[in-house]
Amino acid sequence: MKEISKRYNPSETEPKWLVFWEKEGIYKFSPKNKGDVFSIDTPPPTVSGKMHIGHAYSYTHEDFVARYQKMRGKNVLFPFGTDDNGLPTERLVEKLKKVRASKMKRQDFIDLCNETLKEITPDFVADWKKIGMSCDFSKIYSTIDDNCRRVSQKFFIDLYKKQKVYRQEAPVVWCPHCQTAIAQAELEDKEAETFFNDIVFKLPNKKNLVIATTRPELLSSCVAVFVHPGDKRYKKLIGQKAQVPIFQNRVEIMADKKVDMKKGSGAVMCCTFGDKTDVEWFKEYKLPLAVSLDKAGLMTEKAKKYAGLSAKDARSKIIEDLKKKNLLIGQKKIAHTLNIHERCKTEVEILNSEQWYVKVLGEKKKLIGLGEEIKWHPEFMRTRLENWIKGLNWDWCISRQRFFGIPFPVWYCAKCGEVKLADEKDLPIDPLSAKPKGKCEKCGGSKFIPERDVMDTWATSSLSPVLALQLFYKENDVEKMIPMNLRPQAHDIISTWLFYTVVRSNYHFEKIPWSEVMISGHVLDSAGRKMSKSLGNTVEPQKIIENFGADALRFWAAGRTLGQNINFSEEEIQAGKKFLTKLWNATRFVMMNINTRELNNSRIGANYKRIRANLYPTDKWILAELQELVATTTKSFEKYDYSSAKMAMEKFFWIKLADNYIEIVKNRLYDESPKNKKGRESAQYTLYSVLFTLLRLLAPFIPFATEEIYQTFFKSAKDAKSIHLCGWPEADKKLADKKKIKAGKILVEIVAAMRKHKAERGLSMKAELEKVEISCDAKTKIAIQESIDDMKAVGNIKEIKFKKGNKLAIKIS
RNA sequence: GGACAAUUAGCUCAGUUGGUUAGAGCGCUACAUUCACACUGUAGAGGUCACUGGUUCGAGUCCAGUAUUGUCCACCA
Numbered sequence: 091m092k093e094i095s096k097r098y099n100p101s102e103t104e105p106k107w108l109v110f111w112e113k114e115g116i117y118k119f120s121p122k123n124k125g126d127v128f129s130i131d132t133p134p135p136t137v138s139g140k141m142h143i144g145h146a147y148s149y150t151h152e153d154f155v156a157r158y159q160k161m162r163g164k165n166v167l168f169p170f171g172t173d174d175n176g177l178p179t180e181r182l183v184e185k186l187k188k189v190r191a192s193k194m195k196r197q198d199f200i201d202l203c204n205e206t207l208k209e210i211t212p213d214f215v216a217d218w219k220k221i222g223m224s225c226d227f228s229k230i231y232s233t234i235d236d237n238c239r240r241v242s243q244k245f246f247i248d249l250y251k252k253q254k255v256y257r258q259e260a261p262v263v264w265c266p267h268c269q270t271a272i273a274q275a276e277l278e279d280k281e282a283e284t285f286f287n288d289i290v291f292k293l294p295n296k297k298n299l300v301i302a303t304t305r306p307e308l309l310s311s312c313v314a315v316f317v318h319p320g321d322k323r324y325k326k327l328i329g330q331k332a333q334v335p336i337f338q339n340r341v342e343i344m345a346d347k348k349v350d351m352k353k354g355s356g357a358v359m360c361c362t363f364g365d366k367t368d369v370e371w372f373k374e375y376k377l378p379l380a381v382s383l384d385k386a387g388l389m390t391e392k393a394k395k396y397a398g399l400s401a402k403d404a405r406s407k408i409i410e411d412l413k414k415k416n417l418l419i420g421q422k423k424i425a426h427t428l429n430i431h432e433r434c435k436t437e438v439e440i441l442n443s444e445q446w447y448v449k450v451l452g453e454k455k456k457l458i459g460l461g462e463e464i465k466w467h468p469e470f471m472r473t474r475l476e477n478w479i480k481g482l483n484w485d486w487c488i489s490r491q492r493f494f495g496i497p498f499p500v501w502y503c504a505k506c507g508e509v510k511l512a513d514e515k516d517l518p519i520d521p522l523s524a525k526p527k528g529k530c531e532k533c534g535g536s537k538f539i540p541e542r543d544v545m546d547t548w549a550t551s552s553l554s555p556v557l558a559l560q561l562f563y564k565e566n567d568v569e570k571m572i573p574m575n576l577r578p579q580a581h582d583i584i585s586t587w588l589f590y591t592v593v594r595s596n597y598h599f600e601k602i603p604w605s606e607v608m609i610s611g612h613v614l615d616s617a618g619r620k621m622s623k624s625l626g627n628t629v630e631p632q633k634i635i636e637n638f639g640a641d642a643l644r645f646w647a648a649g650r651t652l653g654q655n656i657n658f659s660e661e662e663i664q665a666g667k668k669f670l671t672k673l674w675n676a677t678r679f680v681m682m683n684i685n686t687r688e689l690n691n692s693r694i695g696a697n698y699k700r701i702r703a704n705l706y707p708t709d710k711w712i713l714a715e716l717q718e719l720v721a722t723t724t725k726s727f728e729k730y731d732y733s734s735a736k737m738a739m740e741k742f743f744w745i746k747l748a749d750n751y752i753e754i755v756k757n758r759l760y761d762e763s764p765k766n767k768k769g770r771e772s773a774q775y776t777l778y779s780v781l782f783t784l785l786r787l788l789a790p791f792i793p794f795a796t797e798e799i800y801q802t803f804f805k806s807a808k809d810a811k812s813i814h815l816c817g818w819p820e821a822d823k824k825l826a827d828k829k830k831i832k833a834g835k836i837l838v839e840i841v842a843a844m845r846k847h848k849a850e851r852g853l854s855m856k857a858e859l860e861k862v863e864i865s866c867d868a869k870t871k872i873a874i875q876e877s878i879d880d881m882k883a884v885g886n887i888k889e890i891k892f893k894k895g896n897k898l899a900i901k902i903s
Numbered sequence: 904g905g906a907c908a909a910u911u912a913g914c915u916c917a918g919u920u921g922g923u924u925a926g927a928g929c930g931c932u933a934c935a936u937u938c939a940c941a942c943u944g945u946a947g948a949g950g951u952c953a954c955u956g957g958u959u960c961g962a963g964u965c966c967a968g969u970a971u972u973g974u975c976c977a978c979c980a
Contacts, residue, residue, distance in 0.1 A: 096940070279976095286980090303980060316980085349980080358980040365979060426979050470907060474975065477906055481976055585975080616915090618973085649928090650916080653908090655973085659915065661929055668942045679939030737917065737927075745927095749944080760938085842945095849946040852934060 094802070098674035100639025100667075103798040108219060110797075112227070116812050117160075119167050119226040119562055128164035129574040130156055131555050131604055132225060133587070134171035134233060136178050136547075139186070139210055141217035143621070144580065146631040147656060148610040150647040152578040153223050154732045155608065157790035160224065161818035167574075168224060169558040171231035172215065174207050176495045176547025177268060177433055179234075182206075183494070192269065196493050196522075203494040207234070217632065221640050222793045224814070229561045233550045234496070238557055239518035242550040243499040245598055247511055249448065254597045255488070257509070259444040261362075261369045262487055263429075266387030267436035270491040271445050273546065274484050275586045278432045281425060286354060288420035289412060291315060291332040299324075299332050299343070300419065302354025304426070306412065307404040308361040310337050310393040311380035316371065317357050319345035324357060334359075335417045336408065337394070344375060363440035366483065383439055385491075401439075446498065446543070447485040450593055454479050460592050463602050467730045468653040471581060471609040475592075478585040486593065488549040495544030501526045505535035552590035555603045569599055577604040581611060581653065608730050611655040618657050629658050641792040642666035648736040648791050669740065670795045673788075676748055680777045681803045683759040702775055704768060706758075707876035709776035710827060711834035712751045715742065716780050717826040720819050723787055732791075739787055747780065750838050757883035769879075783819045833873035836898065837881065840864065840874070843900040844885040859887045861903050865895030 111117060121127070130152065135145060156168040180191055183199075183206045191199045211232070219227060231238055249255040262271045284304050291299045301315060312334050317324035324343070331340040341359075348367055349358055360371045362379050371377060382392045389396045389404045396404045412418035429438050450457070457479050466472040489498070497520045499512035510526045512519050521540035529536050550557075559568045572595065579588060588607065595603035614620060615627040622628070634643050645666030650656040684698050705713070719742045726735035755773040758766060782804055789796040793814065800813035810816045840862070848857055862885070864874070871892050874881075878890055 097942075284979095301980080305980080354980070360980080367980065424979095427977095428979070473907055477976060480906095581974085612974095654916095657915065659929085662915075664942080665928060671942050672940065675940040675943090677939085682939070731919095734917080734919085741927075748940090752939085753944090756938090845945055846947095849934065854935065855945070856936090856938095 094678060096675065096678075098670045098795060098798070100641060100670070100794060101636070104220070104222075104635075104640055104794045107794050107797045108222075111224075111812070111814075112219075114811060115228070116814055117168070117224045117226050118228060119165070119169075121165075121562060121567075123165040125163045125165035127167055127571070127575075128156075128159040129167040129559070129571060129576070130169070131558055131574050131577040131591075132169055132171070133579050133583075134173040134231070134551060134554060134557075135214075135218070137172050137174040137207060137211060137214055138178070138182060139214065141214070141221075141631055143629045143631045143634075143658065144613045145218075146221050146634075146643060147613045147647045148578070148580045149218065149223060150221060150644045151608070151610050151652070151732065153221075153644075154648065154790045155576065155578065155727075155730060156224050157793065157814065158727045158818070160814065161786065161789065161816070163817065166224075167558075167562065168226060169229070169231070169561055170215070170218065170223070170225040170227055171233065171554070171557060172211060173233045173547060173551050174211070175234040175550065176544070177270070177490065177492060178547065179203060179207070180492060180494050181433060186210075191493050199493050204234075207232070220635055221631065222644060224793070231557050231561055233547065233557070234494075236518055237560065238550060239496050241553060241556055241560065242496045242545065243512065243517045243519070244514060245553055245556070245594070246545070246549070247499060247514060248598055250509070250511060252597060255446060255448050257444060257446050257489075259442060261372070261440045261442050262445050263484070264385065264439050264441040264443070265431040265434065265436055266383075266385065266439055267434045268431065268492070269385050271441075271443060271487050271489060272431055272438070273487050273548070274482065275548075275589075276432050277429045277438065278435075280428045280430045280435070280437075282428050283423060283425050286422040286424050287409065287412075287418060288355060288422075289335060290417040290419060291335060291357075291359075293327065293332055294330060299327065299357055300355040301357045301359050303359055303364075304424070305361070305364050305405070306408045307389070307393075307396070307401050308364050308382060309334055309359070309408060310389075310396070311361040311363075311382040312337075312341055312359045313362055313377045313380050314341050314360040314371065314375070315343045315357055316346050316349050316360055317343060318349040318351045319347060321349070321351050321356055335415070336411060344371075346371065346374075363442070365440065369440060379442060381442060383441065385441065385443075387439065445487050446489040446545075447487050448549075448593065448597075450482060450486050451484075453593070453596070454482065456596065457589075457592060460596055460602050464592075464604065465606040467606065467608045468651075471584065471607075471653060474581065474584045475589060478589060486590070488546045489543040490546050491542075492544055495547065496550055497521055497544055498541040500541040501538035502541070503530035503533060503535045504537035504539050506530060506533040508532040510538055548586055548590050551587060552594045554587075554591060555595065556598075572599055573602050574604040576606050576608060578608045578610070581609050584609070609653050611650065611653055614655050614657050616657055616659055618655075621658075634663060638663050638667045639670070639794070641670055641795045644791055644793075645669060645736070648732050651733045652730055669744075670792065672744065672748065673795065674799065676743075676752065677781055677799050677803055679752070680781055684774045684778060698774075698778055704772060705776065706769060706772040706880070707830070707833070708751075708754060708837065708880045709772050710825070711830045711837065711877075712747065712780055713776060713822075713825045714827040714830040715746055715834065716783055717821045717823075718831065720783065720787065720821040721826075724818070724821070727790075735787075736791060739784070739791075743784060746838075747784075750841060751780075752777070754837070754841065754877075754880050754884045758880065785813060786816050786819050789813050789816075829873065833870075833877070836866075836870060836874050837877055839898070840881060840900055841884060844887070844902060847902045856886055859885055859902060861889045861891060862887050863891045863893055863901040863903075865893040865897070865899040865901075867896060868894070870898065 156166050160166040183203045265272050286302050286304055287306050288300050288302050291301055293299050315332050327343045328345045330343050332343055333340050360368050362372050363369050382390050384390050387401055389399045391397050431438055458476050461472055461475045499519055501510040501521050508530050526538050555572055555574050556568055559571050591603050642663050646663045722738050723735040758769040758773045785796050796813050848855055
């Protein structure tokens with residue numbers, strides 16, 4: 091026989107119920123299950139070895155919604171997948187296996203990536219199970235698996251056929267460290283100090299033209315000098331040629347309004363390419379291309395004697411040489427912001443290269459409109475998407491000069507360069523090992539060159555609705571299921587994952603991908619700073635679960651309104667654990683008094699006959715409060731406002747139920763005399779049904795503890811096999827009673843007054859009171875007189891007297 | 904420079920459409936108690952709701968402006 095512990099022990103119960111849920115298939119999804127489908131486009135986490143606290147925060151929010159909808163009777167599609175291709179995975183494998191992809195054979199590296207993923211993915215996914223995610227883990231997608239490769243390639247071909255994707259040689263943002271093109275969304279800012287150098291260009295009349303630049307190493311790719319058309323200093327020079335120092339070539343002086351007259355000397359060199367403005371001028375004025383940096387960030391032959399140097403070394407060397415020739419006439423220290431690659435923190439360059447792009451610039455208006463069709467939680471997050479779209483400068487570059495990713499299903503005709511697409515039947519394919527069928531459709535050539543580039547990881551994860559739906563639906567049925575109901579995610583990837591998914595859905599299906607989105611905030615440290623390894627302020631959710639349990643972690647995560655960041659606080663998690671213990675003990679107490687059986691009976695409440703008794707007025711009060719709780723929490727959940735649902739439940743349970751109602755009816759529960767039979771039965775029925783209702787309301791937040799309590803105390807052979815299959819409580823209109831709630835309030839006020847009286851005098855709470863005099867109006871008197879016996883009992887009061895009065899007043903002697 | 908958000912008790916935060924005395928948790932102080940729970944109970948101290956104006960019978964809540972903080976974007980010659 092098992093003793094029922096005074097403490098709730100999560101480390102014992104949580105693993106037990108994880109196994110149970112999986113074995114019983116509690117969260118299994120099938121399109122044939124009962125209920126309307128509620129589909130969630132779960133974010134596939136990037137495989138990184140371990141789940142971090144930010145994941146735990148954001149994913150539990152999704153799980154609250156999924157569990158709530160399931161209890162409401164919806165057929166919840168809550169899939170799971172991992173994002174494990176592209177640069178992030180390459181970098182992880184390089185780190186774990188201490189290799190450099192660029193120094194290995196392509197296929198060897200790809201094999202190593204696949205092997206490593208096989209090793210680490212199971213443990214990684216286990217972390218998601220441990221926090222209590224109610225996903226159907228029986229089918230999981232991985233963005234590098236065969237089906238995802240096939241889907242990704244298929245939809246690439248769809249884009250190509252719809253002329254929404256194109257290949258072009260053009261300036262593109264380039265990471266010299268990763269040696270690949272990257273997208274605008276992958277940039278980060280970095281503050282840096284540098285010098286503004288005043289450099290002399292000679293004019294034909296031997297006079298000096300001073301230009302100011304932070305990047306003298308790009309002198310060799312200077313193709314023009316620009317001045318403002320209204321700048322009186324330079325007006326006469328427009329159209330003339332200036333001589334580039336050191337390299338001696340002559341470039342035209344041109345006028346453009348983009349030049350800031352006040353900045354530097356008011357004359358600026360245009361290098362192909364130093365920055366975005368250079369690119370714009372290059373295009374607008376059809377300037378020549380002069381490449382002085384290569385793909386690894388080293389100077390090219392164009393830089394003559396500086397060739398082979400890194401950009402940084404070339405800069406100092408050129409400055410030195412300019413000084414010697416007296417062509418550097420000033421240096422000013424300035425702070426400015428550089429763009430760096432978010433994955434490796436390297437300063438990016440702009441290079442001319444051939445890349446695949448998805449068209450977005452021409453679709454801005456349409457995309458903003460789609461953003462408006464989606465319902466956002468919280469509303470203000472929509473503005474972030476809108477601002478991002480408005481500020482876009484480049485089409486979406488999806489090709490990466492990397493190895494571990496999904497290949498483009500494309501060859502090029504060796505003769506004419508025409509694109510040759512793979513046959514849809516043959517997908518997934520790798521053009522490096524497969525051969526295309528047939529001849530070039532343009533020139534009839536039969537020799538083809540395979541595309542070596544792979545797609546960016548977002549090019550696949552932006553298809554997540556399709557990838558998720560395909561786990562459970564036939565390919566032809568997928569489109570019918572779009573829009574999905576909900577996309578939950580954190581706010582940092584609105585400009586990537588959210589945006590790209592909208593782009594793809596627009597092109598492939600001409601509709602929004604989901605009808606609603608729910609955006610979570612971030613976890614900061616206890617001082618409100620970002621968590622980072624370098625600050626040493628990170629928190630491991632695995633340790634929190636070990637020490638406090640997943641339920642306590644989830645309860646903490648429910649405590650902040652949607653979209654807000656949360657500061658990590660161990661005290662708050664502790665508070666969650668206290669709540670579980672309190673809930674456990676309250677149930678233990680109730681069950682002890684419901685059934686005369688010994689407490690070592692492991693299913694004590696299961697024998698309780700659930701017959702509605704004739705309810706006492708005090709009992710009607712707490713039941714009325716409960717109906718209100720059901721109504722408000724339901725409303726909150728419908729708005730994804732789980733934090734106010736949590737607060738309402740906490741307040742109800744701790745203050746109304748435990749501190750007041752239970753204390754008030756204790757005496758009725760203890761008294762087993764025949765005279766009290768009805769009073770006892772009424773209290774028993776009330777407590778049983780209040781707790782069972784509350785348990786179901788709490789189940790989305792604390793799925794383990796509620797399951798343990800349900801299985802230990804409530805479940806009989808006839809009942810559902812899990813609390814999570816018990817359904818969401820409905821508010822009972824017959825029990826909702828505003829008058830009783832008002833009376834209850836006064837009841838609590840009277841109890842508080844008595845407690846205060848005793849506390850002030852240092853008396854025991856059990857101390858006897860001679861007389862309590864209540865002044866109130868006639869209506870109030872009727873309302874509270876009903877509960878007079880309960881009142882007397884809880885306060886140990888000999889006599890209660892009523893007096894007429896307009897305002898409620900309590901006199902104690 | 905632009906957009907968005909935040910500013911309420913010592914700390915972390917709630918506060919629905921304007922409506923009596925602004926709430927909770929943690930922390931603090933005093934007391935109680937082994938009768939579900941010390942991971943407890945009761946009581947107490949603690950607030951000019953960032954600031955300045957305005958609308959209103961009435962503003963933490965609505966409007967305008969200011970300040971501070973955070974996030975994203977722009978700037979990068």
